[in-house]
Amino acid sequence: MTGPIDKAALRVYRETLPSDLRPGLKATVVPAAILFVASIFLISFWSLVIGVNDLGTSANDHLMRGLIGFIYLAMPILAVVLIVRGLWVRRGTRQFRLDRFARDNRLLYTPSSVPLLFPGMIFTAGHSALGRDIMRQSTGSTVIGNYQYTVGSGKNQSRHRWGFASIQLGTSLPHIVLDATGNNSLFGGSNLPEGFRRDQRLELEGDFSKHFTLYCPRGYESDALYLFTPDIMARFIDHAAELDVEIIDDRLYLYSKRDLSTLDPATWEWLVTTLDALGEKVDRWQRWRDSRLGDVAVVEGDSGMPRIVRPPRGVAATGRRLTKRTAWVSAVLMVAFLLLGLYSMLEDVVSWLLR
Template identity: 45%
Template structure:
């Protein structure tokens, strides 16, 4: 089994990108934003919070410049220059007014730009038979990034359901608190599959950093499966222990070639009946080139998912047989009931023998041991943290001063 190298260009999948770049009437954008808030598709602005922040900011700036102005005025008065006293007294007021005006202008421009952006994305979605949702808090998806941190929010969701459900979106969540608070940015594509599949992760090697994978989760190295051909140059594949044969069934040479040719820059996760494509950048943008790339990736994979729908977990066969004991019982045509056994004996002998039914096919689903990968220990993070802690301890103890002091 060999996998071709990614030499073929990604196939083109037609879509209408004109709404992304066409001019937008400001009045139409404002009306669209108002309609989103009215129908609940976008939460209304927290007016009380905005007013409180604005008042606190203005009071702080006013107090600061009042103090500065008083100091300047006192200095000018002490110098005996009346004109300078008057002019210098007004400087803090002028600066304060300028700051307030600048903040208001920036807020208005930002709000209008956001409204125009949402209208463009909504028109783009409609032009391509899809729908648009500006915000969604805590999306109920099983991917690895959707259970981390707090303040989880997907934004600019573009969804379609033909030929299967697909969702393009940006995603944010935060970790830590105070000075250690960090916001994590992701773009994702979620594709609904026909049946649940084993938990499989393709960690793209092309987007890894200095300390390894950029994924937020680490998996046990014993679950890594090496595939033939060039696939290992582009992806590290992880599958649950015991599901190696199943992974080989799912990732046939033609499917591996599709991933290499079209998705080598993306991390991939298959979990339950979903496939996710991840990258640490926004996916739902006003850039036609980004959409052309994402549409080509999804389009290249869609026609290969049909063969995944035929996969069944053989580990569920015993459970299915136990629940349906009669389904696998051999059947013989023409067997009469005891009451009519004599009358039907001749007829039964004239009917050909029907062979036993095939063993019951496992139902769709995944056995418990295949539903989630085993997490690993991020040794690199621990090593880096240990080095930092050791450096701090040695520096506080003055050890470095013994070597660098003159």
């Protein structure tokens, strides 16, 4: 992933990239030209209005000269940075290296993807979602990539970017989330895009709760204990303590705030080791059955010998999705502000009428 590149092969590959990964020269040069012209205009304008040549030797005059000089230098430098960045993106070097890496490891590579149709929480959050550098096995059992989406609109919008890895499980399981405590904010707040009701939290034995906050649907506590045996908890602590984990339907997702589909060989080595270590243990989860879908029974077989009939694979409706936390605090504050504003307005109206 870091070796020399065949320039001829790179030119051929570059032509296959979608347009959003190969912006035209116009999209690169025009913003840079605007910045350059704007810097000249601002300097000329300030020279006429302020009179740079008339500035004295006081501290304020030196500060003004420094400010004008900074803007004069900063805007052209920023223009050059934009041009260099645009030309680098157009090269497609990153995508070319990842494509060759995927071919060498029998993976399918998609440099840019429309929103991924996964039920995981990062794939259902926000809008204007886009997948980048998606690696997947031909069977779809393992998918690794980067994902971004936008929350809010206008001046209040913010973009969120995640790295993710997903493996397919042998059966559908209850919706379970492991919120890693190691990547929480400075004040202990979760970095997950969704919050869940606190009555769904389950404390597990040992040190597991020091590394993860586990959420499972109410009534599925014993099922979570069956799935997360001490040896499986140890695997998650040893290999995924900095990752958030979600089990939903028949897939397991690992979430990270940094790219997981990357050109860094060390990241790939760590990620593959993590997926292999978890996969060895979670294979046993295929034996789990939801008792709410039926009881285990012993019936007479076709040959007259008794046989065990187990419930079908799947999860009852109550266990398929966690209950999200309602932002009631924000709602109460909003209503309080509205009532306060209404009271103030009515008070002004009454005072005007009583004059």
